[in-house]
Amino acid sequence: MNIALLLEMAADASADRVGLVCDDKRWTYGDLLAAARGAFEMIEQSGAQYVALLDESSEASAIALFGAALAGVPYCPLNYRLPDTDLSALLARISPALVVGDEERVTRIAGDQGHIVMAREDFVAKAQELVPGDTDRVYDPGDGVAVQLFTSGTTAAPKAAILRHANLMGYILGSVEFASANEDDATLIVVPPYHIAGISAIMSSIYANRRMVMLPAFTPEDWLQLVEAEKVTNAFVVPTMLQRVINMMEQGVRADVSSLRAIAYGGGKMPLEVIQSALTLFPHTGFTNAYGLTETSSTIALLGPDDHRAALASDDPKVRARLTSIGQALPTVEIEIRDEDGRVLGPRSAGEIYVRGEQVSGEYKERSALLPGGWFPTRDAGYMDEEGYIFLSGRADDVIVRGGENMSPGEIEDVLLTHPGIADAAAVGIPSVEWGEAVGVAITVRDGHAPSDDELKALVRDRLRSSRVPERIERVEALPYNEMGKLLRREVKKLFA
Incomplete structure (x- = not known):
């Protein structure tokens, strides 16, 4: 099942509903599907083996993601913040690719690698021009690789993590209800497109029929301004972003954030004082800690809004401590804590976190890391309490x-x-x-x-x-x-x- 089905279903159900807003331009779901099909034509003509994005979040990230899916070519967004030497090495690993984004930089550092390079504006314009007239066009069935992401390399050289259509669809279909968003619902996307959270935000928003508001480059001032201007109802932030938003509000910067019903966070450890301040500053907003990995197609455990408020209000140290947890496993996955010999540990015994489920890939271009039974060792260390709340203590390698x-x-x-x-x-x-x-x-x-x-x-x-x-x-x-x-x-x- 091809991930492009998510966009096709959204366009069939609500073709004229605004699906994406970026830099004051509005795209309906019908517009996005037509452009994705135009991108398919472009990719087919190019002969590229990958579609890479070297750019900030924009409509191009959604168009490239689904265009690549229709063409059966892996989508590979790249970290534009990397030094030239590191980025050139990653580009060499995906040659030849259709690279969308920073033309000058790619030509300068990887001009001899055989890539086809297009500026964002040119890619989007051509995708709109090349909409196929043939209604019988055959697209890829989605049996292979949908996304290839290079891991962040915080402890070693980046690995090429492979996410198949089946993994990503397993996550979306198991966690999102189709067309569940109201027409006024809007989610603010500021996570970089080369992070799994950025990709899952696009897919889950489209499947829910929720308007995506993209902020290409984060500043707390712009974030607050967009929440007010677009009446944003949902947002995902990393801890440092939330800290900066809180600092701005505590310094007296005001914005109407009353529309915000839900804020999810993840990507790093949330300091206790930051989430406590956030719960106070946003008293009517539900907070969710979403824990996941690239190799698991995004979230595998959640600490939900009720858990946050209950922990903040509790005098019981064990309940209050849950503010520092990543919550409980999603119903669609299994999570275990194991020791160095692979034995499953009981409550409050520290070990390594293992996970399995349909959304779990555990696969790299270099090798598979899945163990017998489909279990994936996350390399994250932690423990689980008596009620299944999981607490991280860092990387197992640390x-x-x-x-x-x-x-x-x-x-x-x-x-x-x-x-x-x-x-x-x-x-x-x-x-x-x-x-x-x-x-x-x-x-x-x-x-x-x-x-x-x-x-x-x-x-x-x-x-x-x-x-x-x-x-x-x-x-x-x-x-x-x-x-x-x-x-x-x-x-x-x-x-x-």
Whole structure:
């Protein structure tokens, strides 16, 4: 089943309904389907083996996604924030491709790789011109690869994650009700198009018949302005975006956000103080923590609006702690916590998160990572409580092994963040002659505070145990994060080299 069926169903049901807004231009579902079919013609004529997007979110991202699907060619949006050397290497891995976006840059860094390059405006215009007149046109059935995404590479070189039509359709059909949105519903999309959340936002919005409002480049001012101007009802943000919106509102910037019924967030760890502030500033908005991976076609666990409000209002420490959880598994997937030997662990026992379900690909162009039974090891570490709420503690690869004892960076960071003078913290393993690894911590300090090393070490010792006490503490202006809000621990480790 081809993912383009989602757009075809939306156009059949509501051809004249506005489906996308970007830079003040409005596209109906009928317009988008016609352009996707025009893009199919363009792709067929080009002979390209991939369709790549090197650009911000716009109508081109939707047209390219579904045009590539109709043509049976993998859609491969690329991270335009990468350095030239890294981007050139990724482009070489998908040659020859029809590349939509930054013509000058692609020509300069990959001009000898055999790509066909088109500016966004030219691609969109030609897609509108090439709408096929033949109603009997045969499109790809959707048995193969729909999307290829290069992983963020926060701990290693990017892998080419493969998502088949069946994986993506499994996620959408299992989590979204067709045509469930009212005509006035609108979702604000600001996640980069090369992230799985950006792709799933397009597909789920179209299947629900919800108007997409695209913000190509995020600023908190523009985000607030679009919420007010378009009467946005739904939005997805990463933690850093929400933090910046909150800061802007607390500084006195005002906008009418009364239309916002739902805000979902994900892509990185949400600081407790940020979500608490958000729940206060948006008292009538439902918040959802959506946890997922590229390899799982987006979300596999949710902490829903009722859970957020119940945790905020509760005096029970276990219930209140759920504000820091990723919630419970979707009904369409299974999640287990396993130890290093693959044994399933009980409640509150820390291990690695495993998942299986129709939406789970677990496949890379280089190899498949699926285990017997269809289980995918996420490489995320965490535990599950008695009621199935899942708590992350970082990447399994990030575990610090001190004298044979495994410890989670997350537990050390959470303790340090209880100190009023610490704005952010990252714990990593550093070389130790005596222990093999010791704990190194990088922190950012709030203005007006100057906590000593001894004070912070005592805090960790009192709350955890002596083995968790940092051997070294480095103060930095800011910790390194990627654009999706994920901490780059490999960069943190360089501070202790």
